[in-house]
Amino acid sequence: MPATPAWPPASTPRLFVDQPLGPDATILLDGPAAHYLTGVMRLKPGAPVKLFDDVSGEWLAEVRDVAKRSVTLGISAHLRPREAVPDLWLLAAPIKKGRIDWVAEKSCELGVARLMPVLTQRTIVDRLNLERLRAHMIEAAEQCGRTALPELHEPIKLDAALRDWPAGRALIFADENGGAPFIEAVKPGPAAILIGPEGGFTAEERAAIRALPQAVGVSLGPRILRADTAMAAAVSLWMAAAGDWGAPSAQ
Amino acid sequence: MPATPAWPPASTPRLFVDQPLGPDATILLDGPAAHYLTGVMRLKPGAPVKLFDDVSGEWLAEVRDVAKRSVTLGISAHLRPREAVPDLWLLAAPIKKGRIDWVAEKSCELGVARLMPVLTQRTIVDRLNLERLRAHMIEAAEQCGRTALPELHEPIKLDAALRDWPAGRALIFADENGGAPFIEAVKPGPAAILIGPEGGFTAEERAAIRALPQAVGVSLGPRILRADTAMAAAVSLWMAAAGDWGAPSAQ
Known part of the structure; x- marks a missing residue:
């Protein structure tokens, strides 16, 4: 001890x-x-x-x-000193107030480097109070011991995010049609997790995501997860498999 | 497809x-x-x-x-037919209202078989509205597609739970003094995840947990997680490593 x-x-x-x-x-x-x-x-x-x-x-x-x-x-x-934050972005479609606040709080606690709200075809809440989200992240950083705040990115349209997607960054998404077991599919290196809106991605959006060479479709199990649950599950799995939660093979 | x-x-x-x-x-x-x-x-x-x-x-x-x-x-x-639920119990110390409701909802979505509220020395909220928790679990089951509800156990004192702990069931807890990487420490088979109250376990409680042969101390990373976050992270990791989230090695 x-x-x-x-x-x-x-x-x-x-x-x-x-x-x-x-x-x-x-x-x-x-x-x-x-x-x-x-x-x-x-x-x-x-x-x-x-x-x-x-x-x-x-x-x-x-x-x-x-x-x-x-x-x-x-x-x-x-x-x-200021900590080295694992290089994970979270791209999350805005969801209703209480749940997006929770996503901001949890993304900070779980260790995300950057939170990017993404606007999708089925995104209903498109006016986001970024100041409120930032306040939730700061409060979470104060209590969880982080010395580096997550970067809060301006909301971005999904098609624009995909168009300019960095060559070396994996884009991990929960594939409704199956997908690989998360732990086995994820490799060390820069990554992002993409969480859709409550209504899911449209067929056109799904096709555009899958067409990206950096896309990695994963499974989050047989139950239908809400967006906030999927976010917490996916970030936790990434942290354990490729982040700083102590998997020696990833470090 | x-x-x-x-x-x-x-x-x-x-x-x-x-x-x-x-x-x-x-x-x-x-x-x-x-x-x-x-x-x-x-x-x-x-x-x-x-x-x-x-x-x-x-x-x-x-x-x-x-x-x-x-x-x-x-x-x-x-x-x-009624689904086969992975054999995972969640023992969670009650926390304040909004967050324990969220734990009930998420334990159902993530696939827990049984939710057992545990009363610890630092548990502050000791009057629990079980009907309200059950209503949250039912609503989550309706939306996530479960055909089996999680069993909601009566609140139990931690020392009583430890005294009668089943011989063949691992008791997984987040060890504040380190602990093994979660994915590597968890084996297939009956298990339970124990989440403490906001103030943590007392030294006496930690000693009693560690003394149990079935206890498995794990790490949830370098940041201090709130109880609701730790619950979502630990259940997700168990489901991926030993539950039904598609890790072929566990099935």
């Missing part, structure tokens, strides 16, 4: 800050972050906080000063 | 009914089921409906008569 460091304690708040961090920097937080630290967590001067900026990794800071609507922190140590 | 049967159409409503089905049976539905078929789907006499009873499989029925608060259906054909 590895020894757990005594400081900072496991309960230390952990926050993403949208400003560059570095040794001896002083950070002024206001708005919801300040309210969280002082109103919710009731931190006093001297209390530890972990901060990460999506650039330089994770830093230990301590509360210096608490004002009515702001809090000042001083950085005391570099805890970890 | 296998030919898709022309009848019944893919849009045919599919319902679980809590009464035995058989050839030529006449089924009277009232309450929410009748409202769904006539008020929401606006079915008329002659319209097809798929029914399953968790005993005899799936049947094709047709609407015979629509009354103000009820609908009568006549069974016309046996579509499928």
